[in-house]
Amino acid sequence: MCGIVGYVGFRKAAEVLLDGLRRVEYRGYDSAGLAVRTEKGLEIVKEVGKVSDLEQVARGRNLTGCQGIGHTRWATHGGVTVTNAHPHADGAGRFALVHNGIIENYLDLQEELHAKGVCFFSQTDTEVIVQLLAHLRAETDDMPTALTLLQQRLNGSFALAIIDAQEPECFYCVRRGSPLVLGLGVEECFCASDVSALLPYTKNVVYLEEGDTARVCTKGVEIWNECGEEVCRDVAIVDWDVSMSEKDGYPHYMLKEINEQGAVFRSTLKGRITEGRIDLSNDLDWDASKINSWKNVHIVACGTSYYASLVAQRALEQWTDCHIVVDVASEYRYRRMKADPSTLAVFVSQSGETADTLAAQRKARSEGAHCLAITNVRGSTLAREVHDVLLLKAGPEIGVAATKTFMGQMVALYLLALFLGEARRTLSAAEAKRLAEELLHLPYKVEIVLNRQDAIKEIARKYAEKRNFLYLGRGNTYPVALEGALKLKEISYIHAEAYAAGEMKHGPIALLEPDVPVLVIVPRNSLYEKTLSNIQEAKARHSAIIAVGTDGDALLPHHVEDILWIPWTDEEFVPFLAVVPLQLFAYHAAVLRGCEIDQPRNLAKSVTVE
Structure with missing residues (x-):
């Protein structure tokens, strides 16, 4: 959850960061922000909503620096507001920081810092990190030592990208529990939550290990382990192409x-x-x-x-x-x-x-x-x-x-x-x-x-405004029913429950009525007749029946209203074919309902916290 991008090099940092944030936006899209080091110091731009909203705000600022960090947020601590959006800065404005993860002891640290006169402006656990870092850096000789001490004080999981207004041509990364990858270019370097943000610029990457701290500079990277010892990490070559993420x-x-x-x-x-x-x-x-x-x-x-x-x-x-x-x-x-x-x-x-x-x-x-x-x-x-x-x-x-x-x-x-x-x-x-x-x-x-998407879309059109669905499967199609119902819930926000077909009479049948369609996976297999019996039970309660059926099944059309057809295959392999029309049914229903498809509400792609 949450997307992180960092850059230092010869390009305009704001443009690289915004491009990278668009590529990791699936990790979080409640709010977005970036910090760029310019001649004026650290300039921070934040906005509630998506990266496109941030881009409109950033367009009015002359962010000419070549060093910066950016973030897309999936809110945990604190509501979705500009104040709670990342990056967060310390009171003196020397450090800006973005964070993926959760700091479990942030309340104790906040109380400790309050006692030292620190004022907090957000409701996030992240602001505690940057305020604590400012104190630790004032007490130590260098940034890597301060970051090692910072790790020792934090409980939880975190990936951090940090920029220091007093250090040109570099930024810092810390990784414990949440992913962070470095990208190595020519006279430029990057960091990101995952490699998709790096693909337009480099395929040479370094995956930070648990507890690693890195200084990322135009000439390359230096890495220290959680004990503060300098270490070498292997450079990997990404075999994905940039076109794969378009x-x-x-x-x-x-x-x-x-x-x-x-x-x-x-x-x-x-x-x-x-x-x-x-x-x-x-x-x-x-x-x-x-x-x-x-x-x-x-x-x-x-x-x-x-x-x-x-x-x-x-x-x-x-x-x-x-x-x-x-x-x-x-x-x-x-x-x-x-x-x-x-x-x-x-x-x-x-x-x-x-x-x-x-x-x-x-x-x-x-x-x-x-x-x-x-x-x-x-x-x-x-x-x-x-x-x-x-x-x-x-x-x-x-x-x-x-x-x-x-x-x-x-x-x-x-x-x-x-x-x-x-x-x-x-x-x-x-x-x-x-x-x-x-x-x-x-x-x-x-x-x-x-290739049968047009037919599936028309069936989805008939049912897109329904508020509840029941999905049924037997044997190896029962998990497919679970997955089909999940897809419908995730992107169309239609309530859908999935059950083993034989369990319908043990409770779910009470939900059936004319306004509750039943989607049944009923291939021509060894459980075909038993599943047909479950269809009859649903029809007796006046529910409309949508079936996933095998090509050439002449009996099935007499028992159901609509059929999502799949080719014949061995019984063992039916799940590979049966899931595809369920994915397309959910997709087209969501489009017809005007839902956000790729970034459904309240969800993030990778759940990197407990």
């Missing part, structure tokens, strides 16, 4: 990313199926002894990643003999769940920076589990902390509502399930080959669904 003519990032899912599917499969066999040797150095030592598989995630994990749970249960547990990260980290060397613990996170998932991983690893990350970001905290990584290769996802990364996560998890099944000999080589071949055909079937 809209490419689409009205919204979300629609672009939905339409990229066939390509994401192929990208995640690439190099991982060889001669009809799942081959993860380029990603995982696992021998037969290690694979067979695992009796339990724990899959831990949040939100959409959790629903992808629930889909994979069914596949792992079918193809392996392991005991499979799937849990929400915020619950797993506090449960007395046994994780030992016989456990493969899989942590699924698009960003690799989700606070609860990171904490859950540290818990499992401390107890002896072998930890695997399934993530979209190679240099993320999660990817650096686990034993092994299976990358999605989905490219940057800008829309807050996850779509293409849900697809990528399911692909990666299915590859893992098939790989484990064949390695443990609980899945025959012939069956594994048959399933792998169908995986290779699925991207084309996804694109068949994508």
